[in-house]
Amino acid sequence: MKRLSILLRREFWENKGAFRTTPLVIGGLYVVFLLMSIFTTAHIDSDLYTFREAVRVMADQPAELRGMVMYQGILGSSVFFTVVMGFVIFFYLLGSLYDDRKDRSILFWKSLPASDTLTLASKLISAMVVIPTFFLLILIITHIIMAIIGSLMILGVDGNPWTLFLGVVNPFKAWAMIAASWYAHSIWALPIYGWLMLVSAFAPRVPLLFATLPPLIFAVLQTWIDFLRTFTLKSNIVGVVGEWIFNTPAILTAEVHDGVGEIALGVPLTDDFDHAVTLVNMLDRLFSAQMLIGLVIAAVFLAAALWLRHRATES
C-alpha cells in the first residue's frame, strides 16, 4: 500500500502539467470568460440596466425551471473538461510505459523493489482514478468561484442570489452525476486503455503511430475485402471502437425518450430523466455481456503489456 501510494505520487510528479495544470487552465478560462462578459456588459451599459432587467425576468420564472437551467449548466460545463481529459488520458497512457524506456531511466525504476505489476497498476489507476479526480475537483472549484462571482453581481443589483439561483439546485447531485459518468467511463474504456498501455510497452518509437495506424490499416483492409466479397460496406474495427466509445455509460445517461433520441454528454434533458434512471442505465451497461467481453480484451492487453514490461530491459 505504501509502495502503491508513492508510485501514484510519482506519476503525479512526472505529469503535473497534464494532471493538474490542464484542468486549472480550463477552469481559469471559464472564470476569465465570465469576468470578461461582466466587464463587457458594464462597459456598454454602465447602469447595469440590462442586467437588472435580466435578474428581474429570471426571478419571475418558476423555481423548477431555474433549477433545471442551473443543473444543466453545471453538467454542460463539464463537457469541455471531459473532452480535454480524454486527450490527457490518451497521451498519458501512450507515454506510460514508453518514456522511461526511451530515456533509459527504466534501469533506475527496475532497481527499486517494486514489482512490474505494481508499476503497471499505478499507471492504470492514475488514468482511471487520479486524473478524473483532479479534473472533478478543479471543475467543482471552478463552479464555486463562478457562483461566488455571480452572487456578487446579483447582490450588486440588490437581487437575492440564494432565492434566484443558488437555492434552487442541488449541485451535489450534478457533481455526483459527472463523477459517476467519468468513473464509469474509466471502467468502460478499459479495453482501450489496455491497448494504449500495450502499445506504450512495445512501440520502439512514436507510440502514437503504433496505436492508431494498425487499427486504421486493418479497418481499410477489412472494408475492402468485405466490399470485394459481398459488395457491401460493413462496419470495420474503427467503427466498432467508435461505437464502443459512443456507447459509454456516461453518454447514454440521456437515452431515447418518447421515441426521440436525446443524447448529450451526461445531460438528462428533461425532468423525467432523474439521476436514478441514468444510474440504472449506467449499471446496466457496466454489468452487460458487452462489458464482460471488454474486460476480457482489456485483461489480455494488460497481461501482454506486463509481459513486455518484464522483458523491457532484455537487449
Add this chain to the structure above:
Amino acid sequence: MNPIISARGLTKRFGRTVAVDHIDLNIPPGRIVGLIGPNGAGKTTALKAILGLTNFDGELSVLGKNPARDRAALMEDVCFIADVAVLPRWIRVWQLIDLTEQIHPRFSREKCIEYLADTKVTLDHKVKQLSKGMVAQLHLALVMAIDVSLLVLDEPTLGLDIIYRKQFYTNLLNDYFDEERTILITTHQVEEIEHILTDLIFIQDGKIVLESTMDEVQERYTELMVSKDQAEQARKLNPLYERQLFGKHIFLYDGVTKEQLSSLGELHTPSVADLFVAKMKGSLKNEAENRGDEA
C-alpha cells in the same frame, strides 16, 4: 558462508548468438569483484541476469533468490547503478529521496542527506539541472544510504572526469564497503579499480577465462623485464605473453616461481590491465592454434 551469487551453467542466447555461455560462478560475501572483459564479452548480459533484468537458462541464485522470478523482492537486498545518468530527468532530488524511502525498506534518509551535504546537489534540484558528475554523486549517495548485501556497478563512472571518478571509488571504499557487503563492478577503466578489488573475473566470448582472488593473482602471475640478450632464455620458460617496451622485453608468466625468474631480470606484479591483455591475446592465440589443428 553462503555465497551471495552462485551460478551453474548460466547461459543466455540471443537468437543464434550465445552471449553468456555456461558460466559457473561463486561469489562469497565481503568481496569487491571486478568483472572485466572486452566489448561484447557478455559482462552486461551476465549482470542483467543477476539483477533479474533478463531471462536465462541454467541455474542462478542471488541471495538465495531466482532473479528472473523475484526481481522486486531481490531488489530489497541488491542495489545497482547500471550506467551513469539513468536517473529520470524530470525528478527533483527530494522526490527521489521520498520515493526511495517509501519503496526501500532499508533506506536511511539521514545518511543520504549527509552524503549529499558533501556535494553541490541540493534537495530542490531537478536531475536535468545537474551535471553528469553530480548525477553520479546523487545516485551513489542514494545507493550508499541503502543497507544492502550486494551492490552492482556497471560502468558507474563512464564519461565522468577524473576528479569525480577518483572520488566515486574513494567514497565507495571508505563509507560503504564492509565485511558483509559484496560489490560487483564492471568497467573498462581497469587501472582505476584494480587497487580496490579483492577478486578478479575475466570474461571473454561469454566464458570465464579467469576467476581468482587478487592475492592469488599476485602469487601466480609474474612479470619479468629483461634486456634483449636474455630474451631467448626467458622465452624458454613458456611465458603467457611477451611485449617490448623501450628496447626491453617484458614477459608475463603463469605459475612460474619467482626464484626461477629473479636471476633473469627485474620482477614486477603485473597490472590487471596487462594481465587482461595477456589473457585475451593468449586465448586468441590458442584459438588460432585450435583452428590450425582442425584445418
